[in-house]
Amino acid sequence: MNFPVVQARLAEPDVARIERAAAYVEAHDTDDVLAELLPGLAPAERADVARHLVFDHTAVLVFPDSLDGLREELCRLGLEPGNVTPSVVVRDRLTRRYGPALADLPVGIVHVAVGTRSVEIFALPVAPDSALEAVAADEREAEHESHHAFAVTAPGPVVPAGLRLLLQERGGAVPDGGGYNGHENVTVLYHRTATHRRFELRLPGRHDPLPDPTAALLGVMTGAWATQAVATMAELNIADHLADHPGLDADTLADLTATHPDALRRLLRYLTSLGLLTSADGTYHLTATGQPLRTGTEFSLHPLAQLYGGPFYDSFTGLTHAVRTGEEAFAHRHGQHHFAYFAQHPELGSLFHRAMAASAEMFAPVPTLIDFSAVKRVVDVGGGNGALLARLLRTHAHLEGVLFERPGALEEARAHLPERCSFVAGDFTQSVPEGGDVYLLSRVLHDWDDDRCLAILRRCAEAMHPGTQLLLVERLLPTPTAVAWDVHMLCNVGGRERDEAHYGRLLAEAGFEVRACHGLPLGASLVEAVRAPV
Template identity: 45%
Template structure:
């Protein structure tokens, strides 16, 4: 044990010396040969050398404290959990993360230039007889977790993307990263260029806050260099769907907390599950960022909390729907691709509208799942057409065609107290909407009409078609739009809410939903130009297009008039 301690202490002392000697402007050209001039000045402006890191292997907390003291470092014990390094070690050595007690300490060091820096000490506790000695020996030899790090001064997504791009331009390669909820920070790892003139082969960018949106692209690029791993991750997508659906079906999120950890045994008692099997499920979900694991047990993340019952914006129904009927029908995707027949109808013997309508439980679940994407609706009430209608002296009426459970119409009426509403739907959906709008106090300003598209009420000022047209083929869409055009007065506006396929092939949720609609509904997503042609065929004109969250769009449509300009979106 004395030899081991001396080895780790020697490595730690060398790291302390490096941190004292270097500064940002001198270190960056050593890491990225050829970097100078304006690009070097830009990097120095936006990031600063903050620390060098290494992984040590004390047998316990006392030995770790002695090691720090021998190196002249002061840090408060116990160490905070290190999520990113623990996960990397678990994957590399095929161990359960819970088996690895990895802590992180950041004792302060003053550089020769007077700057305050740190030595980042990762500590994997290796108790005698634990069987972790082989991991320690392997990691000491290969130094995988040794790196130099830069803090990003301004955690702006554009700045962050620019830094990543500059690193890549000078030979750095993405090498993983992660978000640590314990300290609310995001880590981006890079492999240093082969020409680097320092012994550190990895570089870290540390950004305070949650930047998993930018991190996702970084990790995708990392996986692009590992095609077998990338393909394997893609092939296990079905496991993810079922893990989330099972987690939701067992109501595990309802038994958990965002602030406080809950042990597996306690959770298993609450949801009537086997502790060992539940722990396996939770560890998988921790890898997905749905829960986190700490010393006090498992707790929900912000994403996991969206699977709770009654949570604002809950996506519980969506998880049950995607892990239930739609999961079954997706197994017949090949049938749709070969024959053009809808997989859902092939599996269940009828279209999804009829199938759900015959089962009250499924009908309610479907309506709730439609409302689960309600974040898309957040900006809709502020659309200029609705704002103008709300300011009309005589008042105005919004007609929501196939308005589901009234989620969108309720938001519009809440935002504009002077507007009245009309909701057209199937019988069971009308009752759900009446109940929802009554609870929110808007039912007295709303009429409820039971019927089909041929029954679109006349005389409205604003008509809304939200996520309706993507359910149908082009011929049926033309029929629906013609019914709208006939019902609309000349001054009326039609707002069509849909995901619109990008014209440049860029990544979009609309592309995924296009596959879903083909397989399960017999519908499709469309490009803006395609919608424009459908509108024209129905005697309507596309005026403009406004983006919404979740890759949604509002297509603003009016009745065609001679000389009226057409939007070429």
């Protein structure tokens, strides 16, 4: 075959990348690619997702010296390219990454057929010895634009929206921009996986609103405003008023809360946008998300909202100090650890213990999750106000309890625990009461570094006979809840969240054997361990 004069040339690294992409497309189907990109999806979820989308192509960005003759160059390499068209989305992404100098440069796109799929080749022309060679080198190294693409086969906006939600919440994908390409009449939605891989969803036609990374960042940056809005809602007892009288208007709520009507109306509008309220015809109702801010309910988060909007909110202004030094920001701002500080400020100490009890929903399954039939005595080590211990004693009338805590915490707990519970003051890094059949460590270890955790676990082990059970309640990484709380622990407490393997190593070093791990509400987990034979 005689080829016309070719103007464009591709460097060997780019040719090799195209060949690797073609080999990948040929060897993988939709389920293969989903399993590789999103291992968090269960097989049944992958199968359901695959009913609505199909693996379409793999994309690479290459750097010919010109777009003229690019198609002929690809033919010369033995490939079967289509026509070269402009790529608006990738040009915009490159402009955001490297500056406005790239805004007027042409970026081509051409598909090379590989069976029923293709390799999508983006091409940014880079003349020899031009300043863009640095861009080409960076892109070849980082592979910013390389990705796998799925064509969404379901028409309309509903199924694509559901797919995006599933891929993000269950698959762990994060939106990574996108846009509409009028040359192909397709909307592309980029995502990034937990392992830094990229994929795109291709939706026929124009879909609005398109992802806006800047708007998404602004949403994250203003999260502090939401924290304060929720804290104000709690302080004004708005949830209680709306629970007692659904459908109140802003003026009536202003009278009940002694607030400025217009200012309150603006707060209510913001709370509605956050999903805590609904509004219609000037009246307001609580949503399921707003309900936990009611007071006097079993799992009220009212005190937690005040704590997170109060002293713990203030200390987050010192997060940069904590990240730079590894020291807790709370102590940096207040001169001492929050336990000591709250002990000197009884109103904050009371708020802290009530806030910890507010998360007691995570304990609800424990009494029936574990077999306590042969247990007589349960020792709660550092159990705060005894929320978990109280639940066990209420459920199992034959149990006796021991709450081992600081004196101030014991005073807070006495009103919540039955008579068959005894109270022992002490320091669990020094000693732990003996004679228990089951020991509880509920949200204790995450307050401390590894050395202090080992000291606590060893004191527990010294008090236990071989085979005695230890129940550990913590949030386990890498769940999103634990990831957020880990930064909170760094900033406010000086401790950390850990993954299951990390706790397993600490337990083993202290003389325990892990037997099981169970999921609990509110992103918590229950780790079962027993004292190993001596």
